[in-house]
Amino acid sequence: MSNLQQDLLALSRAVGAGSVRGAAETAVGLLSPYADCETTDNLTVFATVNGACNRTLLLDAHLDEVSMIVTDIDENGFLTVSACGGLDLRALPARPVTVHGRQEIPAVFCSVPPHLSDGDPSFDRIADLKIDTLLGAEAKKVIAVGDTVSFRAEPVPLSDTRITGKSLDNRASVAVLVELARRFSAEKPPMNLCFVLSAQEELGLRGIRTAAHRVQPDEAVVLDVSFADGVGISPLDCGNMGKGAMIGYSPVLERKISKKLTRLAQDHKIPYQIEVMDGHTGTNADAVSLVGNGIPTGLVSIPLRNMHTDVETVDLSDLKSVCDLIEHYIRAGGGFRD
Amino acid sequence: MIELLKQLCELDGASGNEDAVRAFILSQIDGFCRWEVDALGNILAHKKGKNPAKHRIMVDAHMDEVGLIITHITPDGFLHFKTVGGIDTPVLLFHRVRFAGGFYGVIGGKPIHLTTGEEKKKLPKIEQLTIDIGAASAEEAAQKVSVGDVCVLTGETVQNGTVVKAKALDDRVGCAVLITLLKEESDFDFDASFSVQEEVGLRGARVAAHHLNPEFALVLEATTAADIAGVPPEKQVCRLGEGVAVSFMDGATVYDRVLYQAALESGLPVQPKRGTSGGNNSGAVHLSRDGVRTLALSVPCRYIHSASCVADVRDMEAQLCLARWMIRQIADGQLS
Structure with missing residues (x-):
């Protein structure tokens, strides 16, 4: 390499x-x-x-x-975020992220199953796309509003010369x-x-x-x-x-x-x-x-x-x-x- | 069981291409039961218990996961695809896929900077999406991929406390539990099927049930949990951490009422699935031969059929406990 x-x-x-x-x-x-x-x-x-x-x-x-910043944490460990930079909201459902709280916490953007929403999700506001911390009520202990959220992805080669990440x-x-x-x-x-x-x-x-x-x-x-x-x-x-x-x-x-x-x-x-x-x-x-x-x-x-x-x-x-x-x-x- | 689950989720096995999952499961159960692989690729196993069972019982979990199948290679080396099983566009756009050769692709799209107006809020149709495998031409792409090849969505496995995020939790949770049941001592005899092709129409379980000819069946599954922010309680279906979910009815099956009631009254962590959408191998199994008394035991799973499924290990342990208890009750003639 x-x-x-x-x-x-x-x-x-x-x-x-x-x-x-x-x-x-x-x-x-x-x-x-x-x-x-x-x-x-x-x-x-x-x-x-x-x-x-x-x-x-x-x-x-x-x-x-490009990243996100935490604006709210609910009782069940779901986060609301604002965008820092131009994000494509359509790319966020089921997207893995890292929350930079008191420690690095792996998390994921929610994806509402289609039979529970009226057709495609609305991509009007990032505030409607919640993040699941997998932590439940514990989330509030380790995450604060203002914490940074970043994409979480390991770079991988697609070919001998092309890399994605x-x-x-x-x-x-x-x-x-x-x-x-x-x-x-x-x-x-x-x-x-x-x-x-x-x-x-x-x-x-x-x-x-x-x-x-x-x-x-x-x-x-x-x-x-x-x-x-x-x-x-x-x-x-x-x-x-x-x-x-x-x-x-x-x-x-x-x-x-x-x-x-x-x-x-x-x-x-x-x-x-x-x-x-x-x-x-x-x-x-x-x-x-x-x-x-x-x-x-x-x-x-x-x-x-x-x-x-x-x-x-x-x-x-x-x-x-x-x-x-x-x-x-x-x-x-x-x-x-x- | 959590380590077993993680190993299972790392394996790729889109419907019809379950080879890697099957090989791993066989390596796990060999020596603990009698097994064979049928014409479609189902693993059919017989567990010898301490006592003969009063009724023939089949316990099923499916090995396959949703995936993508390549239909066309463009002159520029991009791959068109169709989905194998139900995958929604929101969890495809800009996600990663892995092919059997271990190489990766990306479902690409127009960058947000070049989209305008309503386009920013609208998902492309599946026909408009393509996979980029880093090839600069059709010839280069053809060195790695042929039409008809399949790939799966990939995702890192992570764990926060008892909650796990991974690809393919549907239905590797069931596989992990069924492997565990086969490897431990059982009070009674029972049959097991690790079935193929669930995601493309409950196909493997149909012939597995015919072959095993059970009187009772337990289907170990993962089912949609929508206990997420913004979804009203009446639409949440089931909730993580509140036990294994049992169904009274879904899109494919009206479940055996006696088994359903017994599960709720078992004293184990069990929740009713509060909805009737979806379907699983029960749909094929309960209509086998003269009919089979069937119950699905499902682990609640958020973001199912995406690269980032989320489930609680405690619910998987509840699934194991309930399956063990139900086998004992049925085999002992308590639920006849």
């Missing part, structure tokens, strides 16, 4: 939501041999590698995951950053690298704003995931699994960076695909570009299926393409040197 795959599995298993520290601790464990790491109180990880000049490239991958949005990109740090461990990069594993992306691109303000980089490249092809999905809305790094083009992105990435992919024969957006990208790139006096920003994405479920699926070959592309981008001195 490659380092990249091993790291991805470890990062997928870890939980990074609310005040749960697992993902941050796992990431620091993986990055600290190669970079100076610091974790802030909102669970952002900064990992820095000093370069040969004083320019700084910020490479962002958000560390948080929870939180691959955006641990796939975190794994790429770890691999990049590894590749530059024996040499000084031409510029300072600041890997930012940002918090609260799923709540509205929040963590990156303060993180980038602190780093004050000269430019930023955001790594995230984007929609991959699948049954019922218009080809106009998605990239293709296994066809390489998705290089973003959008009015909010710095075109020089997009073009440089494209040229490098062509020169080095790295599989890539162009993802065109007509404005907001829905990623941290939208936020980081507006930090301080403005930061020129690029976006590279990994195609991913079943986004925001616990069966998110990626192809390792795409992770490798993104990694190769960013490595060349760093070696070339970023987006502004010809």
Whole structure:
């Protein structure tokens, strides 16, 4: 098993939501041999590698995951929750979760049998979809309102290159950053690298704003995931699994960076695909570009299926393409040197 | 018994493909009873007790579980399927499946970000769902899967106190209890069937009952419990932790009233099933030959036919106690 795959599995298993520290601790464990790491109180990880000049490239991958938060506990051990991030309510019946109470408690979303409901369940409000803690009245002793609830799923390979699991949005990109740090461990990069594993992306691109303000980089490249092809999905809305790094083009992105990435992919024969957006990208790139006096920003994405479920699926070959592309981008001195 | 249950639930055995479950059960009961496997794959066992029974008794549990059968492979390598037994779309979308080769697939869908308006609240039809096995083309998919192959929903087994979550609790609870009955000493003789194909129309038990020719039958099952938040009490059917459920009637059977009443008055943890929906092997068994006096003993189970069934081990122990007690009463001529 490659380092990249091993790291991805470890990062997928870890939980990074609310005040749960697992993902941050796992990431620091993986990055600290190669970079100076610091974790802030909102669970952002900064990992820095000093370069040969004083320019700084910020490479962002958000560390948080879609999750839930407990708002009520009833006498029989059933929880009501709110969503933290965009959840597909249709995917929740019978879904295993972990409640991060006084200890980690395995639990499951209720599924009302069809003969007891009028047709399909209503997916109007997450508050109607209760969680069964299997604990009955004991639940109140170990769970409090405000506790985090995360998906509970072990990552598994579907094929030699494809992996399914929870939180691959955006641990796939975190794994790429770890691999990049590894590749530059024996040499000084031409510029300072600041890997930012940002918090609260799923709540509205929040963590990156303060993180980038602190780093004050000269430019930023955001790594995230984007929609991959699948049954019922218009080809106009998605990239293709296994066809390489998705290089973003959008009015909010710095075109020089997009073009440089494209040229490098062509020169080095790295599989890539162009993802065109007509404005907001829905990623941290939208936020980081507006930090301080403005930061020129690029976006590279990994195609991913079943986004925001616990069966998110990626192809390792795409992770490798993104990694190769960013490595060349760093070696070339970023987006502004010809 | 809980460890036995966990081992049984880990095995995959969609209806018509019960081989792994059958092999495991045989490895458990061999040496404790006389057994044979019939033409359809049912295990038929005879337990020698300390005394001959006054009546022939059959105790049944089914080995199979609900699953999916592959009907078509798309050019892009996605698999269309139909359900084997009743599975509702809410517990299929974005769930994982496992094939006999031990490899996994995912029932994928359009991400929530790309769904609009009413689509966000509507489940796709089963025909619109496909399984992704990580193949990039039909050729790649065909290396692993053929049409007609089956898979099952997979789920981690976990336990909080006496409550267990696992796939296939319907009816591995019955299998675990029946194995236990066969392995312990019995006061009286009885016959047992671990039957196939329950989920596709109570098929295995029909020939098993014909073969064993019982006068009385006990069907060990798992049944829907809806004791969950938001369901009014009159619709909860039965409740976890309140004992084994016995039925007076369901969609397939009007149960023997004497056996039903005796169970309620046994002094053991027993609750009546307060509903008439569903059905189980009793439907096939009680109509066998000239008719068989039958009772179903069911463990209440939440989210049945999903990857996350939930049941209480105490109810399973109650099922064991009641089955043991009923065998003794019937065999001794107390319920004739």
